Every structure is written in C-alpha cells, then in structure tokens.
Amino acid sequence: MRVSLPLLDSRQATPLEALTGPPEAFRHAPLPTLVDRKGRSISYARLSVTDRCDLRCTYCMPEGGEEEHETQSGLLSATELGRLIRLLAKMGVRRFRLTGGEPLVRKDILELVCAAGEVTEPRGLALAMTTNATRLASFASKFAAAGLGSVNISLDSIDAERFREITRGGSLEKVMLGIDAALAAGLEVKLNSVLLPENLAEVPALVAFAWDRGITPRFIERMPLGLDTEAAPVSMANALAVLGDAFGGLNEPDAHHGPARYVANERGQRIGFITPITEEFCGTCNRLRISSKGDLRACLAWRNATNLRDAMRRGADDHELAWGILQALAQKRDGHAFLDQSEHEHRNVGMSLIGG
Numbered sequence: 001m002r003v004s005l006p007l008l009d010s011r012q013a014t015p016l017e018a019l020t021g022p023p024e025a026f027r028h029a030p031l032p033t034l035v036d037r038k039g040r041s042i043s044y045a046r047l048s049v050t051d052r053c054d055l056r057c058t059y060c061m062p063e064g065g066e067e068e069h070e071t072q073s074g075l076l077s078a079t080e081l082g083r084l085i086r087l088l089a090k091m092g093v094r095r096f097r098l099t100g101g102e103p104l105v106r107k108d109i110l111e112l113v114c115a116a117g118e119v120t121e122p123r124g125l126a127l128a129m130t131t132n133a134t135r136l137a138s139f140a141s142k143f144a145a146a147g148l149g150s151v152n153i154s155l156d157s158i159d160a161e162r163f164r165e166i167t168r169g170g171s172l173e174k175v176m177l178g179i180d181a182a183l184a185a186g187l188e189v190k191l192n193s194v195l196l197p198e199n200l201a202e203v204p205a206l207v208a209f210a211w212d213r214g215i216t217p218r219f220i221e222r223m224p225l226g227l228d229t230e231a232a233p234v235s236m237a238n239a240l241a242v243l244g245d246a247f248g249g250l251n252e253p254d255a256h257h258g259p260a261r262y263v264a265n266e267r268g269q270r271i272g273f274i275t276p277i278t279e280e281f282c283g284t285c286n287r288l289r290i291s292s293k294g295d296l297r298a299c300l301a302w303r304n305a306t307n308l309r310d311a312m313r314r315g316a317d318d319h320e321l322a323w324g325i326l327q328a329l330a331q332k333r334d335g336h337a338f339l340d341q342s343e344h345e346h347r348n349v350g351m352s353l354i355g356g
C-alpha cells in the first residue's frame with residue numbers, strides 16, 4: 001500500500017498540502033540521516049506521550065485544564081512509539097526524551113518507557129524524560145530498570161505555598177519524594193525552573209537546594225507560548241544579578257554547547273540557563289518534536305506538522321514514514337519569531353498541546 005502523509009496545520013488539523021509518497025529510488029535506498037536545508041543535523045527527538053497534566057501551572061494551562069484532549073485511542077501506543085524511535089535511530093537520532101503534558105499521567109507509562117528502552121538500550125542511545133515528579137516516587141526504579149537514564153524535573157519553587165500557587169494546587173511534598181526516588185534509583189537528575197516574577201528572588205534557594213543534592217539547576221526563560229504571554233519576561237541577566245548578590249564569584253556564562261549555557265562557582269558547581277529569548281540558539285538546533293497524537297514538528301515555534309500516527313495506522317512502511325519525516329524537516333525554518341508579533345504563531349497555544 002502507498003501512503004502519502006499530509007502536511008497539517010496541527011492547531012486546526014486542516015490539511016495544508018497533500019504530499020505524494022516517496023519516489024521509487026527512495027524506496028530502495030538506505031534510509032538517509034536527518035539533516036535540514038541549513039545543514040543542521042537532527043540527533044535529538046522529543047516525544048510527547050500525553051497532552052494532559054495533573055498540575056495547572058499558571059503560565060501553562062487554564063485553571064480548568066485545556067478544553068480538548070486527544071482520546072486514549074488517539075494517543076501513540078507503546079508499539080507505535082517504539083517503532084518511531086527505532087526509525088529515527090536508523091536516521092541518526094541519538095537522544096530521545098519522553099515529554100508531555102506530564103508523562104506519568106499515562107496509565108501505561110511503564111509500558112511506553114519499556115518500549116522506548118528496548119530500542120535505545122541495546123544501541124547505546126540516550127533515553128530521558130521530563131516530568132513534574134509528582135508521581136515519580138513509585139516509578140523511578142522501574143524506569144531505571146527499563147532503560148531510562150535521566151530525568152529533567154520541573155520545579156519552579158521550593159516554598160510549599162508558592163509552589164501550590166504557581167501549580168494551582170500541587171503538592172511540593174510529592175515532588176520531593178519523586179526527586180529522592182530518582183536519585184536513589186541512579187537516574188541522572190536535572191532541575192528545570194522557569195524564570196518568573198514570582199520566583200526570581202528564590203533563584204539562589206533553588207540553586208542551593210540542587211547543589212545540596214549534587215544536581216545541576218537550570219533556569220529557563222519563559223517562551224511566549226501558552227497563557228498570559230504578555231507577562232513581563234524574566235531573563236538570564238535578571239537571574240544572574242540575583243545570584244551575584246547571593247553567591248558572588250560566579251564566572252561568565254560559557255559559550256553555547258546546545259541550548260544551555262552554564263556559569264560555575266570556584267568549586268565547579270554549575271548553574272545552567274536556557275535562553276530562547278535573550279540569546280536564541282536556533283542556529284545549532286538539533287531537534288524535532290513528535291506530539292502525543294503523532295504530529296511531527298520540525299520546530300517548536302511554527303505550526304506545520306506531519307502526522308505520523310495516521311500514516312502508521314494506514315499501513316505506511318518505514319520508507320514512507322521516513323519520506324514524511326524528511327518532508328516535515330524541509331519545513332524547518334531558520335529559527336523562531338517569538339519577538340515578532342506579526343510572525344509569531346503560538347500565542348495562547350499551550351506547550352502541553354504542542355508537546356513540551
């Protein structure tokens with residue numbers, strides 16, 4: 001069966017352009033590695049497994065949650081997830097991250113991690129997860145046994161009351177248990193905090209908390225996605241000013257090696273900054289994203305997506321899927337346009353829907 005993959009506007013799910021299937025020569029050639037038209041090699045895939053979350057962070061989701069969610073049967077299954085990871089590995093992707101929403105709200109999350117780990121572990125590929133850790137305590141050791149190597153834990157405050165306010169009801173205690181369990185299971189742990197006016201003064205305390213546990217803290221400039229995008233942004237420079245007052249003696253940020261830049265104290269303890277707004281890193285972007293319903297986006301900042309789930313369910317073979325992935329990659333733009341109001345496409349579109 002020949003299957004063509006429509007290129008979709010994934011916000012409206014309207015076909016923009018019907019693509020033809022791969023040419024005959026492509027069908028019989030080895031699968032190509034993923035390089036975009038700017039020469040950027042794609043070696044990192046972020047795969048969302050759900051658009052749901054058990055928290056309602058004020059900057060991310062409406063208080064009552066998103067209005068629409070993908071149905072259970074519409075989500076990529078463990079078999080489909082494993083197949084996509086296997087295919088992407090053949091095309092040169094070396095690092096895989098499971099994201100959401102919150103991955104652990106999926107009832108079959110262990111099955112998903114096992115399916116991913118069965119591909120990545122024997123090949124020596126990296127498998128990671130981003131989680132809010134509220135449910136991690138009971139899963140961390142099982143995930144480690146299934147091949148997960150690291151977790152990025154989202155934590156915007158270590159003050160229980162402020163955490164509850166930012167997450168609209170979340171329990172800091174559960175997150176702490178999740179962090180402890182991840183460390184005990186031998187997972188590499190990073191802490192990610194979104195820089196907000198509400199937590200700027202707490203940045204030194206977040207750093208001390210992480211360093212006390214041998215963890216590298218990272219601070220992320222908020223992108224104008226999701227809700228309340230007009231809120232005053234907090235930058236790396238704002239955070240460094242607060243940190244300088246608290247710690248002093250931090251060296252200058254190093255050059256970009258990937259999205260994060262790091263400063264360190266005289267003991268070599270590091271603090272990372274991810275600066276999509278003040279110092280974007282799109283020129284070295286190596287990533288693509290697949291949403292929980294199988295929409296592949298070559299760039300977070302633009303709407304175009306190719307749906308791989310539907311192609312798989314219609315019987316596409318690996319070369320047909322690979323052709324669709326290449327078509328999506330051909331749409332990857334040079335970078336985002338977050339600061340350009342006329343271009344920016346994602347105001348009021350939550351990360352949980354895009355695939356974090």
Ligand code: SF4
Pocket residue numbers: 281282285286287298299300301333334335336
């Ligand atoms: S905005 Fe797009 S090009 Fe820039 S780093 Fe993110 S995914 Fe890559």
